[in-house]
Amino acid sequence: MPELPEVETTVRGLARHLEGQRIERVALNRPDMRFPFPEGFVQALTGATVTGLGRRAKYGLIHTDRDSTMVFHLGMSGRWRIDPSETAKHDHLVLETPGHRFALHDPRRFGFVDLVPTDALDRWPAFAAMGPEPLGPGLTAGHLAAALAGRRQAIKLMLLDQRIVAGLGNIYVCEALFRARIDPRKPAGQVSRPAIERLVAAIREVLEQAIGDGGSSLRDYARPDGELGYFATRFAVYDREGQPCARGDGGSVTRIVQGGRSTWYCPKCQK
Numbered sequence: 317m318p319e320l321p322e323v324e325t326t327v328r329g330l331a332r333h334l335e336g337q338r339i340e341r342v343a344l345n346r347p348d349m350r351f352p353f354p355e356g357f358v359q360a361l362t363g364a365t366v367t368g369l370g371r372r373a374k375y376g377l378i379h380t381d382r383d384s385t386m387v388f389h390l391g392m393s394g395r396w397r398i399d400p401s402e403t404a405k406h407d408h409l410v411l412e413t414p415g416h417r418f419a420l421h422d423p424r425r426f427g428f429v430d431l432v433p434t435d436a437l438d439r440w441p442a443f444a445a446m447g448p449e450p451l452g453p454g455l456t457a458g459h460l461a462a463a464l465a466g467r468r469q470a471i472k473l474m475l476l477d478q479r480i481v482a483g484l485g486n487i488y489v490c491e492a493l494f495r496a497r498i499d500p501r502k503p504a505g506q507v508s509r510p511a512i513e514r515l516v517a518a519i520r521e522v523l524e525q526a527i528g529d530g531g532s533s534l535r536d537y538a539r540p541d542g543e544l545g546y547f548a549t550r551f552a553v554y555d556r557e558g559q560p561c562a563r564g565d566g567g568s569v570t571r572i573v574q575g576g577r578s579t580w581y582c583p584k585c586q587k
């Protein structure tokens with residue numbers, strides 16, 4: 317499942333070939349993905365020039381000179397393929413520029429796209445109540461301390477709440493809590509200020525490291541299918557139940573379930 321670093325890598329990979337380009341053709345190979353394609357989608361994008369790309373949380377943004385932005389979400393299995401050698405069964409949307417073809421491929425179809433007036437992006441429903449970007453200036457220890465103050469819910473679950481920090485998923489929350497040495501079960505309001513400061517730094521570090529790994533994967537994008545956004549990265553605790561703690565403290569990675577999802581952590585060093 318694509319997390320923020322995969323989306324960021326995808327956006328950077330697309331930007332290299334799509335920025336400044338005119339979209340000459342738009343093809344939809346079915347009426348919907350998770351949701352129907354917006355009405356007038358093909359018309360609105362055909363002939364438009366891509367003025368820039370961006371990302372908000374786990375959404376990719378393709379801005380055009382028609383003051384509209386195509387928003388895409390990769391769902392569970394979505395990916396963009398650049399210059400695929402042939403149209404595959406699950407290429408639901410294809411954009412063509414003079415130089416390239418871009419196919420949005422999504423076998424499970426939990427992904428979707430929308431078309432939003434660029435100046436109304438902040439009011440788009442998924443964005444309206446969203447917290448600050450974890451890599452942006454808005455995520456500070458002050459913001460987090462205020463958001464967590466008095467809350468009894470476990471810190472792990474609070475970090476998955478998109479209103480507090482945007483775009484953090486299960487993997488990077490587990491990794492950041494490990495790096496910051498915070499027990500994922502700790503009531504959010506009881507996390508100390510120094511621990512919150514470590515946490516803010518840890519969130520940035522784990523995401524930046526993964527984006528760096530994704531950047532390396534872009535360098536060998538000459539793969540035949542030109543798929544963007546999926547790469548191998550190293551995790552300290554995620555999916556490592558029973559492995560020795562990476563700190564070498566003699567603890568072993570333990571899996572618990574919180575809010576219906578797995579959490580991995582080291583009981584020895586995360587307090």
Ligand SMILES: [Zn+2]
Nearest residue numbers: 561567582585
């Ligand atoms: Zn440990």
